[in-house]
Amino acid sequence: MTDWAGHHPLDNSRRRFPPDGISHQEIMAKLDKAQAADVDVHDPRSFRPSYFVGREVIDLICEVQTRVVEQNVLYAGSSFPSLREIERDVIDFSLDLLNAPSGAIGTVTIGGSESNFMALKTARDAARAKGRVAEPFDVVLAHTAHPSLEKAAHMLGMRTRRATSSIDFQADVSQMASLIGPQTIMIVGSAPPAAYATVDPIPEIGALAEKHDLWFHVDCCMGGFFVPFAEALGQAVPTFDFRVPSVRSMSADLHKFGYAPKGVSVLLLREAALFEHQDYRFEDWPFGHYATSGVAGSRPAGPLVAAWAVMQKLGRQGYLDIARRVIALRQRLEHGIAAIPGLKVIGRPAAAHLFLASDEIDVFAVDEMLEAKGYSTARAWHPDSVQLWVSLNHDEAAIDALLTDLSQAADAAHRDALRARNREAVYSR
Ligand SMILES: Cc1ncc(COP(=O)(O)O)c(C=O)c1O
Secondary structure (H helix, E strand, O other): OOOOOOOOOOHHHOOOOOOOOOOHHHHHHHHHHHOOOOOOOOOOOEOOOOOOOOHHHHHHHHHHHHHOOOOEHHHOOOOOHHHHHHHHHHHHHHHHHOOOOOOOEEEEEOOHHHHHHHHHHHHHHHHHHHOOOOOOOEEEEOOOOOHHHHHHHHHHOOEEEEOOOEEOOEEOHHHHHHOOOOOEEEEEEEOOOOOOOOOOOHHHHHHHHHHHOOEEEEEOOOOOOOHHHHHHOOOOOOOOOOOOOOEEEEEEEOOOOOOOOOOOEEEEEOOHHHHHHOOEEEOOOOOOOEEEOOOOOOOEHHHHHHHHHHHHHHHHHHHHHHHHHHHHHHHHHHHHHHOOOOOEEEOOOOOOEEEEEOOOOOHHHHHHHHHHOOOEOEEEOOOOEEEEEOOOOOOHHHHHHHHHHHHHHHHHHHHOOOOOOOOOOOOOO
């Protein structure tokens, strides 16, 4: 047993460094054993997050990752000029997709949390350079803002002022306005947040940012490579990107709907001049110049090169086709749920996931019945809800099978006034 931090509570249970090497075959057997209890992401009864868009994309990812397995993005400038070029493509493609004006700039990071961290750090240092606001600086967040923003503020010596509720599962902009104080330098909206999946009213938050001269960051980690295509398909979403003039930075994860493997995201800045507040340089080291623009030093080339390869394999048309298929599956699920007495979908889902809730029955009891039938889902709170995430692992038959099982479970929960044994919602532990 390990505790949450992976530490062994008892020293005598510590596993020993392997004394002798073992064979490839033995390692694979150990891996099979270790993975036995993992969620099978390709099981059509898994409604947990999945960005699977087909075997061909996975094969491409594996091939390019193998090619660069020994490269380090940290040494792009000295040893691997290809990575510089690839990084530049990835940034330019992202700026293009998110309607950044000319003069905008970007950085590749290892994930959404790092992109958000660097957005706060850059805003903080820009505010310090201006010197007009006293520290500690405040950041105003919507109720649903991702915890990585809280963590970043905590690590950077900033304070968050978080709205305590949403309106109709969307950011409560008037509450956010009331949280702006003399030390506020930044405000954040999400497109969409992971919680509720409903895009925040970015133009309205942008108007607040403009009025109070705040750094406006849009956390588009989840939606950066999905919402542009949903919008192009005619889905109703607020304008969410650099078209809103006060947006100063955006984070967007390639390892989500960019369909790249984990370990790649971008942070985009409206103006190149802002980059001086992001960049870090150290010149007094016996080994020479040190410059990085993120938290990491060494960075794996695999996820970056894979993102670059997938963007080019799919192109705008490929992303659009995937979004069309995912939205059709999600809507089939939404309409089916609306027809089941006692169940409802909250908010206005903008990506691949929705939250199932109920005013009449215990939705966690419904979740436990699904679990007993081999389904795998995630849960959320405020209100109690079950996250269902559709992907190209599903087809219409898989959605219809879920709807049948949901309907039976809702019926039983109603009839027998069932209550769940476990009421926990866990995002990460
Ligand atoms: C809106 C939003 N922001 C930030 C993050 C954090 O991203 P990561 O887990 O890649 O660090 C997520 C992750 O789901 C997210 O949905």
